[in-house]
Structure formats: C-alpha cells, structure tokens
Amino acid sequence: MSMRRTHLYQYHREHGKLIDFAGFEMPVWYEGVIPEHQAVRNSVGLFDVTHMGRTLVKGERAEEFLDYMLTGEVSTLEPMKGLYTLMCNERGGIIDDLITYRLSDDEFFLVYNASNREKDLRWLERNSQGFDVSIQDVSDQVAMFSLQGPKAEETLKKLCGEVAELKRFQISRYRIQGLDIMAARTGYTGEDGFELFILDTPLQEPWKAVRFWEMLLEAGERFGIKPCGLGARDTLRLEAGLCLYGNDIDEEINPFEARLRWVVKLEKGRDFIGREALMRVAREGVRRTRVGIALEERGIPRKGYEIWNEAMIGVVTSGGYSPTLDKGIAMGYVPPEYSKLNTPVRIKIRDRLLKGKIVKFHPFYNESRYGWKRDKG
C-alpha cells in the first residue's frame, strides 16, 4: 500500500526527517525533537496534524446518537464548545479517545486519532442504524494544524485579533486573509494553544493549506516559532500525562483503569455503549491503574519495559526522555496498591533494574511553571 501524505508533504520532505506514522509520511522532526519541544514549552511551535481523523455528524437525532456512542454527556454540550470524550465497546474497552465539538443543535464535529480513522468510521456507521444521521468523513477536505505554546495566542492574534476571546475547548469560525478557518482552543501538549481547521482544502489542492502554514510561521517569527514534528508531539504529550491510543489505552483497557473516570458520565440520562460493563467496573473496582513513574537514575524507560517492586508488577506503556525534567519518565499500569505517590518502583532496562518512584503525572511538570495553567507574568 502506498503511503498517505498531507498537503504539507513537500514542505516536510524539504525541511524535515520523514517517518511512517499510521500509514502517513510525516515529519518526526525538522531541527530536532529537543529544540522543537522547548519551543512549545517556552514560546510557540506549529504542527501539521492533518493525518488525524475529522468527521461531521449531522441530523435531528445526532445528539442522541452521539450520547449513545460516547461516554461523555453530549446533550449538555453547548454550541461551539468541545468535549474530550471516549468511545467504548460493549465490554467497556476504549475504542478511541476524541474531541467532539457541537457546531449547532444538530451538527457535530469529531476529531480522532490517525491510527483509528477507518475503525472509528466503521464503528460509527455500524451503530448509526435507526438514528437517521449523516456521517461524513471530511479528513481529506480539511487540513489541520496545531499551534501550541505560551505564545500561541499572540502569534495567532497577528492574523486574527478575535481569537483572544476563545476560551479553552471553545471553537469558532474565522475568515483569515481569505481563508475559511475553524479554530479550537485545544491541543495535545499541555500548553495553551489552538487546533486549526482549514476548510475546503482538498488534498489534491494543497496551496491554501501551504499558504496558511507559511502565514503562521511568519506571524510567530518574532517569538522564535518552530515547525514541530511528531517526535516533539510525543515528548510533549508524555510530559503532560496525556494518553496515546495504542500505547496507553486500547480496547483491552477501560476508562477506570486509564484514570479517565472523569470523562465517563454513567449517570447521564441516556444509555451508551459500554455503560453496563462500566457500571460493573465502578462497583467492583480495578485490578490495575495507570501511573506515572520518574526515574531517579539515568536511563530511558520505553514502551514494553517491565515495572518492578519486589517482583514484576506491570509494564511501561509510554516512556522516554523528558526535556523539561531532564530525566526518564514513563506511564504504565500497576495494581492499585502500588499506585500511591512516592512508592518506590524499578524499571527493567536491558539487564538492569533502575530506581524510580510513582509521581504525579497529569502533568509530570510543575504546573506553576509550565503548561496552560502556568503563572503569567
């Protein structure tokens, strides 16, 4: 099968190092993971995330349908607001995590993982019978960028002053230099920022998307904006304690284990797929839980490495070097009795057991210094 490409492919090829991600040829870095990571934590960075899935769900019963499909409470979602939520199977396992925006009373916009594009679409279609909704995959008609970092607002304001009004998880439509843009105040880095949807940009006609990319880089020039690849996207989300589908969550893991209880609305007025199974989990508790681990010795934990206490107690689901903390950090699953903060654990790296401990991981960094809640000024 040939690799899929985004509108920015020529730019990525000329300026970055390409890798295969979920079947897409995407940049892993341009200059390097660490400088790009730091640009986002300290100033601003720009990502092409067009590989993600974007689908419109419309119809009089769209709200009812999505309340049935998702763990969140869609009926209380106001127009032009978004919700981080999950799609589960009947067993309560996570099919995907996604953001659902309500564009109007009967129109919703779903943004989900690149690796699940086909699966999610099939799942939505298969379960839509009887709801009379239209499900339209617009991924190839809408480009998507992510502008992230403490200087993201100032950067975007240079192109469109109104974006300053946008609150977290709000979405709005703007006309920016002749382009039709939807901007949402969301991201996957822990920082303030925007996810930008460039409407009416079919893949075969990449120019509008390329032009907007260049406009953003120019607008952020005085803040030292950097184009950022998937490498920095991964280290940033790991430091923020955000799940990567396929690593930290999948169909064998339920939201309670994943510490995503807060996005499951068991008491919402409507039934949803997985509700019964999740009610049982709520009653009976979990046998494993997602934790964060920071290494106290030098070393880099990676996916699949064993987590030990007296004996092996779990496995790392995401790990790596944290540029902000300058140490190895990881997320993984362990039995609840080992999940208390400061519990000593070890991570097996090759033939050695390196010392670490359970730490606060959502996020790993100090929130008064980094991230969208940081102290201003």
Place this chain on the structure above:
Amino acid sequence: MKKDYKLPSELRYSKEHEWVKVVDNGTVLIGISDYAQDQLHELVYVELPEVGREVSRMEVMGTVESVKAVSDIYSPISGVILEVNEELSNSPELINQDPYGKGWIAKVKPKNLETELKELMDSEAYKKYIEKQG
C-alpha cells in the same frame, strides 16, 4: 536532506558504523561515526562498558539512545577496555557535536589488531557503504 559526512581518512570503520583509531601499538580508540550520530540524532543517554571487561569483535559493548531510538554499540575489534569516556554519562550530546574527538567512547587494548583492522573499511569504502544505505 543529503549530507556530507565527516569521514577522517586515518580511521577504520565497521558495517555497524563504529570507528577505530589506532593511537599506538598498544591502544585504539572507539566511537560511532558521523553518519551514525546523524541518523540517531540528539543522543540523550549512553551506556558505557565496564573498564577491564574483555570484548570480542562484534560483541555488544554498550548502548546509545536518542529521543526516539535505542542502538547497540558493537565492538569493532577484540580486546580489553582500558578506559571509557565518562563525560558522556552527563553529556551524551558530545557524540553529536564531535563524534571523532570529544565523543570517543572507549579506549581498548587490542588483541588481534592487525588481522581485525583488515576486516574494517577505510574511509573511501565506508563512504560508498553509507551511500548505499540511503
């Protein structure tokens, strides 16, 4: 992004991208090539071999890790580890900055230097070899 890699002609190179520099009859220095450091990019961790350990050619003697990848260091020659570059523990990026100088990894007392040197590539042959790797 085609690059010109630095490949000093006084060194010998292995297929696994290590280099060997003969300091004198009794000692050689070992490191990884400019090409290898560029492919790995941004090294953030180096696991060094123990001093005194005996290594044979092609044996794993250590590990280098970048943000994205883990890569073994294979000993390009047989011998005893005399010294390791401790600086790399705190500053693995020295390998990126200066792979043939400050980024050296180990000093080894070789066992079959003459024979084993013949099995390594000179800079011309190594250049052709990495061109084929793309």
